[in-house]
Amino acid sequence: GAGVSQSPSNKVTEKGKDVELRCDPISGHTALYWYRQSLGQGLEFLIYFQGNSAPDKSGLPSDRFSAERTGGSVSTLTIQRTQQEDSAVYLCASRPGQRSYEQYFGPGTRLTVT
Amino acid sequence: AQSVAQPEDQVNVAEGNPLTVKCTYSVSGNPYLFWYVQYPNRGLQFLLKYITGDNLVKGSYGFEAEFNKSQTSFHLKKPSALVSDSALYFCAVRDTAGNTPLVFGKGTRLSVIA
Numbered sequence: 001g002a003g004v005s006q007s008p009s010n011k012v013t014e015k016g017k018d019v020e021l022r023c024d025p026i027s028g029h030t031a032l033y034w035y036r037q038s039l040g041q042g043l044e045f046l047i048y049f050q051g052n053s054a055p056d057k058s059g060l061p062s063d064r065f066s067a068e069r070t071g072g073s074v075s076t077l078t079i080q081r082t083q084q085e086d087s088a089v090y091l092c093a094s095r096p097g098q099r100s101y102e103q104y105f106g107p108g109t110r111l112t113v114t
Numbered sequence: 115a116q117s118v119a120q121p122e123d124q125v126n127v128a129e130g131n132p133l134t135v136k137c138t139y140s141v142s143g144n145p146y147l148f149w150y151v152q153y154p155n156r157g158l159q160f161l162l163k164y165i166t167g168d169n170l171v172k173g174s175y176g177f178e179a180e181f182n183k184s185q186t187s188f189h190l191k192k193p194s195a196l197v198s199d200s201a202l203y204f205c206a207v208r209d210t211a212g213n214t215p216l217v218f219g220k221g222t223r224l225s226v227i228a
Contacts, residue, residue, distance in 0.1 A: 004157070033215060042118075042204065042220035043158075056215065091157060101146055101165055101208075103216065105157035 002026065004106035006092050012112045013082055021077045021109045025094030033095075033103060034067055034077050038088040046090075049075065082113045116141045118207050120219035127195045128227055135190040135222045137205030147188040148206040148216065149179055158204060164188060175199070195226045 005024045013019050025032050034046040045059035049069045060066070064082075069075040079086055089110050093103035117140045127133045139145055146165055150158040162173025169181045179190045188205060202223050206216040 035218075040220070042120075043206075043216075043218040045215045045217070048215050059215070093158075101163055102148060102160045104160070105150075107155075107157045 004092055004094050004104055006090075006106040006109050008109060009107065010110045010112075012114060015084060015113055016081055018078065018080045019082055019111065021079075021090050021111070023075045023077070023092030023094075023106060025073065025075070025092070026096075026104055027073075028096065029094035029104070030072065030097045031095035031103075032069055032075050033093045034075070035091045035093065036061075036088045037091055037108070043091065046077070079111075082111075084113050087111055087113045116207055116209055116214065116217040118205050118217055118219035120203075120205055120222045122222050123220075124223045124225065126225045126227060129197055130194050133192050133195040133199070133224065133226070135203050135205075135224060137188045137190065137219060138186050139188060139205070139207040140186060141207055141209040144210045145188075146208040146210055147179075147181060148208075149173065149177070149188075149190050150204045150206065150218075152202040152204065152221070154201075161190070161203075195224075197226045197228050200224055200226045 007022045030051045032049045035043040047067045048056040064080045067077045089108040091108045093105045095103045119138045148163045149161040152158045162171050164171050164181045172178045177192050202221045204221045205219045208216050
């Protein structure tokens with residue numbers, strides 16, 4: 001079946017602009033995660049959605065970052081007033097539910113802020 | 115707080131030789147442990163996990179890992195490396211207590227030389 005998809009695959013933006021990154025999880029997966037992967041760094045957790053529960057936003061690095069998940073499916077990560085340090089690969093992952101363990105990752109969006 | 119350490123940024127091994135990629139972890143309770151692999155310009159792929167039971171877990175592509183509670187380690191191993199195993203490998207941990215996100219190590223780049 002279809003895996004996790006993300007769009008765009010690459011995004012180049014000017015410093016100060018807003019960007020939106022999209023994630024389509026695997027159908028039926030109730031949990032959705034956003035991570036950031038910077039060069040030479042591991043994956044940094046950003047935000048986690050589980051069903052209809054309030055999202056865990058503990059990993060968002062600043063108030064310029066926000067995310068929403070509409071209808072328990074598609075998620076959008078928004079970065080306002082982008083900075084050069086926001087340049088990274090943004091990865092989305094989904095998981096079937098509470099009793100499942102492994103996460104399934106999308107291919108990522110490479111964001112470059114010039 | 116949870117943490118994962120992958121002490122080697124780079125591991126080089128000759129094709130046909132055994133390989134080991136090291137991982138140690140820290141959690142307050144019992145761990146769920148995972149290995150993921152990332153090929154160039156692709157998302158992370160799940161390799162294997164330890165949840166409970168047998169300390170030796172077998173995963174995809176002939177990889178296995180051994181959970182060692184006393185040493186808080188979960189090293190990834192393969193008896194005979196292939197050139198196609200060359201990739202970036204991530205270890206991740208989640209505390210079984212509570213609904214916490216995965217914490218990833220910084221990754222280890224494996225190069226298998228023909």
